[in-house]
Amino acid sequence: MNKHINLDVACDSSDIPKLEDFQNxxxxxxxxxxxxxIRIVDEHESQAVNFEYREKNKPTNILSFEFDCPEFIDPKETDYLLGDLLICASIVNQEANEQNKPLNDHWAHIFIHGLLHLQGHDHIDEDEAIIMENLERQILAKFSIPDPYRQENTI
Known part of the structure; x- marks a missing residue:
């Protein structure tokens, strides 16, 4: 089963996971x-895109842009573009530091969170948030990454 990542690093940060990590x-x-x-960006680009698409004038850790698959294509039967993720390296790194989390664990969480958005999951209402957070926990556990939503794992 083919799963491909196109990684574009458009910022100066040495604290970015390896392509193999994203692939896993x-x-x-x-x-x-x-x-x-995946496009890894600085705060300036994150803020500009966040403002353009969400009308929020601040940088954010991740933005997800789901591909609108034509109805005649079954996405589970063909290799197709799931979507685009725009990740702000400095925000992710800052959050990991502030929350006392291992940097790679937080990158995994943010990336997986974005992938779930690309698959149609959301956290706008409480029921959807519970489903999405439980999926994140289950996937992160496969990598022995602690529950990111437990109070002792955050400040």
């Missing part, structure tokens, strides 16, 4: 052939 996280999160585009 993708393999455990998506169970059908896909391509995912």
């Amino acid at each position: 996280w993708l393999n455990q999160t998506v169970d059908f052939p896909v391509t995912v585009n």
Whole structure:
């Protein structure tokens, strides 16, 4: 089963996971052939895109842009573009530091969170948030990463 990542690093940060890490996280999160585009950016680009698409004038850790698959294509039967993820390296790194989490664990969480958004999951209402958070916990546990929502794992 083919799962591809196109990784574009558009910022100066040495604290970015390896492509192999992203690939492992993708393999455990998506169970059908896909391509995912990842762009790692600075705060300026994150803020600009967040403002353009969400009208929020601040940088954010991740933005997810789901591909709108044509109805005549079954995404689970063909390798298709799942979508694009825009990740702000400095925000993710800052959050990991503030929450006393291992950096790679937090990157895994943010990336998996974005992948779930690309698969149609959301956390706008409480019921959806519970479902999405439980999926995140289950996937992260495959990597022995603690529950990111437990109080002792955050400040």
